[in-house]
Amino acid sequence: MSRQYETVIGLEVHVELATQTKIFCACSTAFGGEPNTHTCPVCTGMPGALPVLNKKVVEYAMAVGLATNCKITRHCKFDRKNYFYPDNPQNYQISQLYAPICRNGYVEIETESGSKKIGIHEIHMEEDAGKLIHDEWEDCSLVDYNRSGVPLIEIVSEPDMRSAEEVIAYLDKLRLIIQYLGASDCRLQEGSMRADVNLSVREAGAREFGTRTEMKNLNSFKAIARAIEGERARQIELLEEGKQVVQETRRWDDNKEASHAMRSKEDARDYRYFPEPDLPPVDISEEWIEEVRSRQPELRTEKLLRYQKEFGIPQYDAELLTESRKMAELFEAAAAICGNPKKVSNWLMVDTMRLLKENGQEPEELNISPEYLAKLVELTDSGAINSSVARKVFRHIFYENMDPEKYIEEKGLKTVNDESALRETIKRILEENPKSVSDYRNGKEKALGFLVGQTMKEMKGKANPEMVNRILKELLQ
């Protein structure tokens, strides 16, 4: 292959908003309800039912728009997108085409090759569809409308990305912004964040874009990276063979690591959009924008800098701590209670990360009270427990969110600081191990370690290691 190709990628990202209720009715958005228990005439598309817009949806959409440097549309409207499919009981989806709530924004991403701005074309509000279950035995499908009407925002990027690495960096940036805003938990696996990839290739240096395809069904960062590589290779191969890329929607199958064209349902995509007559327009005043802006929490980029400046946390550590909002909140709360940010950071960076990895969990799943973590730091600082006991106690905090003080009390793990009792034990151990004693006295430093070990074993790990060392050395002289 002699020609060089450039990949051009744009993303459509759907994010489920963290409201209590649906976008147009007062039904719950909670996950895991029995099928159709969160439905009403509005979200099942009954004739005559009227949608009423959830104010929180508008505010979340504005918050995301402001955090991604978008211009907020002052006079914004909804439109109907018409299509027939049983996941959509109204036969149309209420969305925004002509006057989306946010436009012309950007986010800045960091990759190995430096920082880069990725343009955001628009953000619009819309409703999610129901869920179809295809029956294996009977020739029918079953529909659950609990997700029907759950609020979504769709973030449409400009075709500014050139590699899988940039795409992942962009998605990660969006995820962090939106999580910190509290507008969504943005979990790819669970579908609260979904990305469709628009990809085309062109010869390096060409000015025109190639024909693009849209890839759906990407539910992990790994799947996205693989799909991008696969689609790039497929399109280049077509071009090299002198064939043409067909503009189509393709479905990625991550198990087969291949995509296939989704059957174009006999017709082109013709959604016959028109203005939604059931919803009056939304006028967004300058005051309202300012109100939402003033409520914006500290975002990741700002936290990253503050942790380094205020707490003296190294950049790498600060990046990890702010990788998830949950982790950052836990860190800040625990550090404020015990006044020792470095030690708190240490527990999070080392033990917490390791246990999360061992269990294949995400930081968002952490269930640790900051009070308990702070207490653990205090207990170790005061010498009430030694570091190996602390490790053990931490596991209980991690798994059961247990009060460390109570646990230590119950298990009798408090460090024995009673010097005379310790002295007696050590004396006995020296008598029982004359060989090690003479070894040490003959210059074998290693023998000391063995004697420390024996003492700790005898004390069931509860001795203060510094004290053990000091007494041993003293008695061995």
Next chain:
Amino acid sequence: MGKIITDEMIDYVSILAKLNLSDSEKKAAGKDMERMLEYIDMLNELNTDGVEPMTHIFPISNVFREDREENGDSREKMLENAPEARDGMYRVPKTVEQ
């Protein structure tokens, strides 16, 4: 005025509307649509220069609800609207999007 509604257009619209029309139905539908367009064409005679497009009849905006859950579980009642139901769900002809 020439024919605006072609046979291809009728076929296309019936695909979009998921309607299976017989030849005579297509013919009748074509005639109806032709008449509708002629009627709408009358509006084109009006001069609308400088008139802002209107999407809503009433001059209202910003009708909101607060984000408060008020609907309980009314599944049984909702499912009464279903042509067929099974296992608490709406039963429909098999549709698999490939």
